[in-house]
Amino acid sequence: MNKILVGLNSAQQEAVTKLFGTMLVLAGAGSGKTRVLTQRIAYLVANGARPSEILAVTFTNKAAKEMKQRLINLLGEEIVKDIWVGTFHNICSRILRRDIEKYKTDDGRKWYCNFVIFDQDDSLSLVKQALKLENLDDKMYPPKAIQSTISMAKNQMKDAFKYATSARDYRSDKISKVFHTYEGLLSTNNALDFDDLLLIATKLLATSDDVLQRYHSRFKHILVDEFQDTNLSQYELISSLYAGGKTDTAFDNRSLCVVGDVDQSIYSWRGADYTILLNFQQDFRDATLIKLEQNYRSTENILEVANHIIVNNRERMDKNLYSTRGKGDKILCFEAQDEMEEAHYIANKIAAQTAGKYSFNDCVVLYRTNAQSRAIEEAFMARSIPYTMVGGVKFYSRKEIKDLVAYLKLIYNSDDSQSLKRIINVPRRSIGPTTIKKLEDIAINESVSLYSVIERIEEYSEFTARTVSPLKNFVKLINDAKANLERMPLSEFIAQLIDDIGYLDELKAEGTEEANSRIENIQEFISAAREFEDIDDWIEFKHYWMGIRCYLRDLYNKLNGIMFEPDIYRVRLINSMNQFDQHTKAIIANNNNDKKTLQKIEIARELIILLSKFFFNFFMLERSTEEKDKLINDLKHQLDTKLALLKL
Template sequence: MSNFTDGLNSEQARAVTHVDGPLLILAGAGSGKTKTLTHRIAYLIGELKIFPSRILAVTFTNKAAKEMRQRLAQILGEDSENRQFMPWMGTFHSICVRMLRMDGENIGLDKRFLIYDTDDQISLMKQIMKARGLTDKDIKPRAVLSAISNAKNEMRSAEDFSASTRGPREQKIAELFFAYEKALKDASALDFDDLLIKTVELLRSKPDIRHKWQQQFEHILIDEYQDTNAVQYALIKLLVNSRRNLCVVGDDAQSIYSFRGADYTNILNFERDFPGTTVVKLEQNYRSTGAILNMANALISHNIHRTDKNLWTANGDGVEPKLWQLYNESEEALAIANEIQAQIANGRQYGDVAVLYRTNAQSYAIERAFGSELYSV
């Protein structure tokens, strides 16, 4: 057992060695959640002798899945490139594709269904709009597709959307929604949202298939649970069997995908949804200094709906964070450039400095303030 808990703190080790029943791991920022989740899977396989094919491990990105698979393979002495190693580790979408390829015919899907990416969707919507005499000046194709995606993430059909429209713009989107769904069906195609919607439909409408998949997965682990939306939440509940070996990892204070339907209350309500849940809090932060954590804890304490945790670190207090209140983006960019120059004068290298911004559009003012000499470094 020591191999699977080596290098872990006491709470991380408690999460790793939990055996049966629902487990909620509240993992604060920089608390080693990926390490904990990886070691837990290793423990299930190496100590409890669970076959890798009986473990469903869901990540939010392919990059995260690849990183976790590589770490896990290193712990267990496996080949991370072997397709048979952790065959059910991946994103919600990749997992659903596989399930639909295997069982989608039961709800009328062609086994060879196409998957439309964003470019395919835009092209299709433009065709639909053109056939109706609409142009970008009337309504943007991306705006229509965004509205459709939001509806699907809330598990609302075109009929549901149409029934709740307000005003001519939403009525027009509803018409395009119906046409879009028909065009997808005619092409034997699904968009990314459909992959989840159709899997939920399959599991809900076919009890025998739902039972098969519930028996397939002895343990289910979900990363970034605070960013799950309504359809992902429904999918998880449909896949959990009577033993309820569901482990979710997340932090309500780090939810960033509300703009695409993520519902952080899923993690707040986990104990209600799965009575008897074991809760493990990962509160030791390995990334930041005490001064940064004190500021973060103070800000988070004002959240009305939140879990009770307090991040701490053994890294020392460090330098107090600075808050600049500036007039506009140009003044902000100049302040950033001046601060970097001051750091360089104190002996730092340009490679020691990172500038973070929320959207790509914000980089222009910063680049301009840096000037060609500094920016080319």
């Protein structure tokens, strides 16, 4: 048993050895919370807890897999196989596979134990079907936006009926009808979506006391990781399993250990509610608060900066991270004049670092929005710095960028049938696969391009007037664009083209986070064209057709990238907080955001706290003046000794 406690500090030991009762473990970044959770499970087993009585909930499959492996190393596979370790969705799925037939909705819908789980694409297809059944225009009610609304409602414990009762306007009322039809279609298919796994499992426990008491009796020790990222469904599920409908006095021979940190909560946009953690001690008044404040990864300079920044957030639980790894390097803050200067500074800094003791694999660039990667990628290509995207797609490989490039290629060369097929129905023009197949058959038979066939579409009797009209409009669009190119600079031409084809309108109507990110990428694409215009020989082009030819050649190089060595020798470009590892030696954090709101400032502080979890040296680069000044002001007492601030 003593082996279990070896290497744990006093706070970690307290979290591991408290056998019964409710605990809130406030785990600072890099404080060894995963080790605490696994050692606690081992300690429970060593002190008589049956493996089958233990439930450990994580937020990702990767975290669950890592926890299982650590437990196997500690306890052996034979013991661990009886411990329930998994994500919320995994745990709920196991419960529902056995007991879903004991649940039915207020209007009588029910499912069977052989239910299927619909992924995002399956779910979206069903939303589209529901829209058709409700006779609603999918342009007025974009399917992805409706899907997102339904998902958010379910995360807040609202089914279609409950959502309908809170509908206060015409649009919400229509969405509630789609929601109800969508739920009916799921039931007809004996299917659940991902959000249903949580919602229905929680409702099952609330409506079937037999099921609740079975799992309440089984799981005497519950552990939850990343508690700051729970939503209402997840919290009610855990509360039901732990309390079992009983009062606080019934918790003597069981335990609930939740581990989290409000300072690391950055997922409110997908339904996470950090106030659940803040209010935990009000819901469970006997809960013991344990703070894990020793960081095992970062140096003092990084942690002191992180502490001084995060203390300015309004709603949080006080703690003070510290390290025993020494002062470490100072943090460097460089203020660039624009994104290109910033990108080249990053490239130069990495080139200098890798000329010394670091390799490319030791370097990471973290950026906040997808559109920001473009300038950095181009700077890397210009310096022949190998890189790989982690948790994202390279800028010039993103769908919307490839769509726009296809438009440019078709305008430049109308015989490019591959580009035409990519964008003939983008945005949607009611030109479907059947029509395209007919066009291809004619083109092959006559040995001409698809565009040539479409130009003469009225000559072919096999196409109806309903089909001919959008095809003629498409030809007019391309021909008008060719005329515009004769008289417009490249960036102005691309902006006009995007407006003419209605690409942004469709994304704005969709209204999702993904759509907003794609809009930012398109705006960045226009900026890239503007930068290309600034090259010295642009003004020497006799007309803009020569300019677009050179630009397309430049895009070809960027689309195809440059040949690199294996990934181990590449700089990593990251826009996901889940992609870090403890071996990374340096980070350049690119935090640019033009939305100057208090909420964004607080998220920026939380990102810095998360960064302190992984690195002993990183560089902050800021372009948003108001946001930068607020963060720098947080550190005004630290600048001389903790922060080297450089300005050009």
